Amino acid sequence: MREQGRLRYGHQMSNSDKKTEHNKTHFGFTEVDVSEKTERVRNVFDSVSNKYDLMNDVMSFGLHRLWKTALINQLKPKENMTILDVAGGTGDIAGRILRETNNKASVTICDININMMEVYRDKSIDRGIINKDQSASLICSNAEELPFSSASFDAYVIAFGLRNITHIEKALLEAHRVIKPGGRFICLEFSQVISPLLNRLYDDYSFRVLPKLGSLIARDHASYKYLVESIRKFPNQEELSFMLKEAGLGSINYQNLSGGIVAIHSAWRF
Numbered sequence: 163m164r165e166q167g168r169l170r171y172g173h174q175m176s177n178s179d180k181k182t183e184h185n186k187t188h189f190g191f192t193e194v195d196v197s198e199k200t201e202r203v204r205n206v207f208d209s210v211s212n213k214y215d216l217m218n219d220v221m222s223f224g225l226h227r228l229w230k231t232a233l234i235n236q237l238k239p240k241e242n243m244t245i246l247d248v249a250g251g252t253g254d255i256a257g258r259i260l261r262e263t264n265n266k267a268s269v270t271i272c273d274i275n276i277n278m279m280e281v282y283r284d285k286s287i288d289r290g291i292i293n294k295d296q297s298a299s300l301i302c303s304n305a306e307e308l309p310f311s312s313a314s315f316d317a318y319v320i321a322f323g324l325r326n327i328t329h330i331e332k333a334l335l336e337a338h339r340v341i342k343p344g345g346r347f348i349c350l351e352f353s354q355v356i357s358p359l360l361n362r363l364y365d366d367y368s369f370r371v372l373p374k375l376g377s378l379i380a381r382d383h384a385s386y387k388y389l390v391e392s393i394r395k396f397p398n399q400e401e402l403s404f405m406l407k408e409a410g411l412g413s414i415n416y417q418n419l420s421g422g423i424v425a426i427h428s429a430w431r432f
């Protein structure tokens with residue numbers, strides 16, 4: 163692992179990884195080589211990092227803030243907890259955990275994309291947070307191969323990250339490994355809309371409007387087309403619950419928000 167300030171680099175896909183994987187997977191609605199997907203996803207978030215926070219507010223009419231509040235309400239972070247925010251990006255969740263615990267929780271953001279975490283670092287500096295105890299640690303690494311000891315976190319949180327990961331099963335096994343026995347797993351992710359009417363409206367908005375907003379605001383139509391498509395390819399509430407069980411997690415339940423546009427899955431490691 164290479165160190166640069168507080169940013170540390172973990173696993174990068176090696177050439178041997180690339181040679182040994184011949185299977186196909188999806189990148190949105192496009193079929194790609196398994197070995198290509200992580201890099202493509204990294205490029206998406208490289209491209210959108212500067213406009214990511216603004217786009218979240220615009221695209222969701224600010225709803226993502228309420229969804230993230232619901233996640234924090236479920237997590238109930240406490241002082242002295244060690245919490246891993248996987249695919250933490252620009253640090254929305256990590257920042258909320260730190261505020262909720264008066265900076266007393268130990269929070270680590272782990273993301274494959276250095277540009278996204280640099281946005282978090284710059285925001286922290288702009289807010290006058292330069293003391294390292296008041297901000298999250300930043301680790302650049304793939305969720306499929308976490309550079310942490312087993313049983314090292316009280317909670318593992320992942321918000322809008324899981325659907326971007328190439329091998330979701332691998333990431334969930336890693337989640338199970340790094341959570342302490344008795345610790346919590348929480349995932350906030352887009353899911354399956356329950357009402358057919360809402361689903362039709364949501365589809366129209368997603369496919370017709372969102373990529374155009376991406377073009378206008380972030381000058382990036384393709385990344386926001388990927389966003390919409392990746393949501394449709396992601397397992398629904400029940401399928402994800404099954405995957406969590408397969409990864410060894412227990413007491414699994416989920417809460418639909420905004421009619422199932424997103425869901426919060428909660429589970430425990432025993």
Ligand code: SAM
Nearest residue numbers: 207249250251273274275278304305321322326
């Ligand atoms: N959690 C943040 C939030 O809720 O605003 C950011 C979510 S953003 C939609 C998805 C993040 O997942 C990006 O920052 C991206 O770099 C990260 N990501 C994608 N694939 C990853 C992987 N395999 N391992 C770790 N992070 C990954």
